[in-house]
Amino acid sequence: MNVIQLRDLCYRWPGQTRDTLAIAELQVPQGEHLFIRGASGSGKTTLLNLLAGILIPASGSLAILGKDMGNMNGSARDRFRADHMGVIFQQFNLLPYLSVLENVQLPCHFSARRKQQAGDMQASANRLLDHLGLEEGLRHRSVTDLSVGQQQRVAVARALIGSPELLIADEPTSALDTDTRNGFLDLLFQEAEAQGSTIIFVSHDPHIASHFPRVVDLTEINTPHPSPLPQGEREQEALP
Numbered sequence: 001m002n003v004i005q006l007r008d009l010c011y012r013w014p015g016q017t018r019d020t021l022a023i024a025e026l027q028v029p030q031g032e033h034l035f036i037r038g039a040s041g042s043g044k045t046t047l048l049n050l051l052a053g054i055l056i057p058a059s060g061s062l063a064i065l066g067k068d069m070g071n072m073n074g075s076a077r078d079r080f081r082a083d084h085m086g087v088i089f090q091q092f093n094l095l096p097y098l099s100v101l102e103n104v105q106l107p108c109h110f111s112a113r114r115k116q117q118a119g120d121m122q123a124s125a126n127r128l129l130d131h132l133g134l135e136e137g138l139r140h141r142s143v144t145d146l147s148v149g150q151q152q153r154v155a156v157a158r159a160l161i162g163s164p165e166l167l168i169a170d171e172p173t174s175a176l177d178t179d180t181r182n183g184f185l186d187l188l189f190q191e192a193e194a195q196g197s198t199i200i201f202v203s204h205d206p207h208i209a210s211h212f213p214r215v216v217d218l219t220e221i222n223t224p225h226p227s228p229l230p231q232g233e234r235e236q237e238a239l240p
């Protein structure tokens with residue numbers, strides 16, 4: 001089964017004169033690790049927000065795990081995301097007033113399914129943090145005491161807890177040096193493989209692409225057409 005099945009998808013941010021995204025087709029089978037590259041401003045984050053059900057397509061169809069995202073209302077999409085997706089945001093979105101362990105367990109409080117799959121939540125959080133190499137001494141501390149690289153590990157553990165089918169990562173390695181970045185990707189892949197999760201990873205960093213079996217260039221699949229200009233503007237444009 002395809003985890004992502006997208007056809008003729010269009011999205012335009014309000015106030016823009018052309019579509020931000022117009023993608024004829026994208027299919028991602030279960031368990032695939034897909035890297036989507038594209039220059040800054042090419043629409044990577046917009047696409048991830050559509051896949052995560054944070055934005056809805058203006059037209060076209062988008063099915064995640066066989067469910068049509070366009071047919072769900074906002075709260076159904078929120079529930080679906082909590083149950084089936086682990087999202088690693090560019091800025092991590094960790095909660096500063098919670099400890100490391102509490103941050104990792106957060107998805108289990110929003111999803112009974114993730115909680116049930118995690119079993120003992122604290123043990124599961126500790127196991128993930130062990131695998132990701134985050135020292136035990138840091139786990140009861142506030143996330144604000146952590147370095148950026150350590151916070152990235154917490155964000156990944158939080159995305160992985162309760163074995164969501166789809167992991168979505170938006171430039172999570174941008175602040176890491178090369179060695180740390182490679183180690184981080186290896187751990188992400190190991191964990192995703194152990195859980196059978198599909199990964200969609202976007203970045204403008206071409207060096208990361210070599211770690212992925214499939215690479216899609218967003219600028220190649222995104223073919224937006226400018227909307228026709230209103231009559232007055234068209235006439236003005238034709239003037240010498």
Ligand SMILES: Nc1ncnc2c1ncn2[C@@H]1O[C@H](COP(=O)(O)OP(=O)(O)OP(=O)(O)O)[C@@H](O)[C@H]1O
Nearest residue numbers: 013014020038039040041042043044045046047204
């Ligand atoms: N909230 C918004 N309102 C209006 N336009 C937006 C908004 N967010 C993004 N855009 C526009 O959509 C286009 C794509 O932006 P997006 O953030 O998806 O690109 P990106 O490839 O993720 O960029 P980066 O690599 O810099 O994060 C840009 O032209 C941007 O100006």
